[in-house]
Amino acid sequence: MIDYRRLRVALLGAGAVGSQVAALLLKHGDELADRAGAGLELAGIAVRDVDAPRATDLPRELFTTDAETLIVGSDIVIELMGGIEPARSYLLLALRSGADVVTANKALLATHGPELFDAADQVGAQVYYEAAAAGAIPIIRPLRDSLAGDRVNRIMGIVNGTTNYILDRMDTEGADFGDVLAQAQALGYAEADPTADVDGYDAAQKAAILASLAFHTTVPLEAVYREGIRDVDAGIIESARRAGYVVKLLAVCERMNGATGESISVRVYPALIDRGHPLASVHGANNAVFVEAEAAGSLMFYGAGAGGVQTASAVLGDLVSAARRHVAGGVGVGESTYANLPVVEIGRVTTRYQITLEVDDQTGVLATIAGILSEGNVSIATVEQTPTMPPIADASTSPAAGQGTGRARLVIGTHKAVERDLSETVERLAASDVVERVVSVLRVEAD
């Protein structure tokens, strides 16, 4: 094992996200060190009550109520407390003492982002906040870096999972808002006080963050127009459906060109989206951000918008980025090939298959074929006999050639099988007396 320089990491908060971050950091510490080029030592977790019950099992000695001492002694500070104070003061203290900070706090960034970025600039530190805009979906780096040479014209985002879950259920079940909200609350998809979600406050904070970054402009939260989804009833959803639309709570950040020059609009409201648009296919509690840029054209980023472990992924990505910058200015480490896993040959891959055969339509044929598959360690999931069709070549000479000749087409779906077993089995099928022709063998992925 390489003897890396060790960086001290302070964690503020141990809620749903914080406890996952701590657990993953302890579990995958060695692997993260390889990626960062630095050891990541969890120096402590600042909480209000050391003895409060936690979602995950963490060593009690990590907890402290003395956040200031923890912060001042750390290289990187991760803030997952939420709310404005004391999160703001703690992050300013961290930045002023030279630490890089990682935060998922959208309320804080939407209201005090410029103050934090200024404080970071003054000491050459960095604020990382990938988890603040759309949970685990990487959207900050694409906007900040990948599209830095382009001009973003519009962002349309489904950035609140709770409201998307509610609207999606209303759309698929014809249910009314109140009923679905109650269900969502019972299932833990919505909070007991759902105001932040259903009235669009959460989406408005994210819209302010995305617009600031996309348009290089300070967007105060008050400048974001906001409507929630409480007035969306079953009738509206049904009438949208009849017109070919689906209703989504949308965060729209738009560049506008007027007589007096360029301006932007940032707004959150329930909107009608054509069912053919990629955003219309974002179901359940998922999020997606659709970006239109001058040169890149249309891009979409899709994934889980919330959830403790999903958000923890974004936080840990930021932590590794911050660590890389500490040790090497971020150079090169990303491409390191420390893992060097063996690349297996195709024969050892397992996947599902669809085998299409043209067979003699006789008693016992299926039993013969099933026997060959079974001997080859290929397990059958589905079999379908489709109407017999003559081969195209035959059809041109004699239209009825394939009909009534006692041939049938079998489509066999397999369970997962090893590629080598499968290809040997197909060879034996092809050689079998009852098989006229192997029409196709295709692998099934992404099902």
Add this chain to the structure above:
Amino acid sequence: MIDYRRLRVALLGAGAVGSQVAALLLKHGDELADRAGAGLELAGIAVRDVDAPRATDLPRELFTTDAETLIVGSDIVIELMGGIEPARSYLLLALRSGADVVTANKALLATHGPELFDAADQVGAQVYYEAAAAGAIPIIRPLRDSLAGDRVNRIMGIVNGTTNYILDRMDTEGADFGDVLAQAQALGYAEADPTADVDGYDAAQKAAILASLAFHTTVPLEAVYREGIRDVDAGIIESARRAGYVVKLLAVCERMNGATGESISVRVYPALIDRGHPLASVHGANNAVFVEAEAAGSLMFYGAGAGGVQTASAVLGDLVSAARRHVAGGVGVGESTYANLPVVEIGRVTTRYQITLEVDDQTGVLATIAGILSEGNVSIATVEQTPTMPPIADASTSPAAGQGTGRARLVIGTHKAVERDLSETVERLAASDVVERVVSVLRVEAD
């Protein structure tokens, strides 16, 4: 204007992507300087023939055939020549002379990536290659940085636009491979020699790059299993459709756990995808990369996979990133708010609307309503009269209350209108004698 430190940028190659990069760099130079915190001076464009015809109009004095001299005098070198040599030698020369390099050359990275990364590490330089994996889709930074704290288990990518275009046309039109390929060639979607695309070589190069990054493992191009789409005929597509699948050329990079530890598989082939999967909705020449990670769950990145100007967006994003690192170690500049565009209030926003009204079902009502809309500067795109429905409250007391009362429901789709005009118009509609009730007013986005 701020007097930035100026960085010398060398461009190698002036083909479809190179000429767009040069044109955009000259056009948006000031804006890119603000984002980078450094002036970006196009020092020259190295080509084989200075007088060859180009897609865009560029000053002749920029062109040179002396690539070496141009490279050695530059801070950042952008390589868009393609092919292995002399691209490889030029990039090694650039790195050894301390320049950062930007490249879209997937063939070179898939075969000589480790050599380039090592050369960069030795001098503390950086290789940027966002444009090499999926055109304008930001996938390198998400894999390298955003997911650096997570474990990627699987990547499934539609990473070749030509083959996706061909398979999509075959799927929607029932056409055969040869016919669609000929059409694609006529339209410029496929090359005269389509081997690199249809036989999966291009996708295999991208798969090697993605797998190397995702699994921190050197993946030689020879280790990528590869099948193309030449054998996919109309019958296969049709039979896939009947089974609820669509055929896509898929690049699969997969982590495998076996008795002897972890390994990976990297493979490219036409595969069946369930029509409900997000990858099934990727149409035309678009690309998408679906990533499954341990903590983040499922993510998808979608956009244009190729095209000169789209790829130029990714190249310029890399250029700005490289420039930021030169001047400030990449700190802070991404959040700069130099643009400070005004944020307009909602009243000045223009969008399309759907207005649903309950009206008296009398002669002349539509004329009255159309008159109110027209006076309010709201132009009608569509009007639909839907079957009259009683209000739900009425229905519970008297099921027939709404029927035969001479009421109808009008759904009006508008052209783009100014929000303030629209809301004033809706107020006047609500006050009109012929309107019983304004049922809903919804904005239409993303159509």
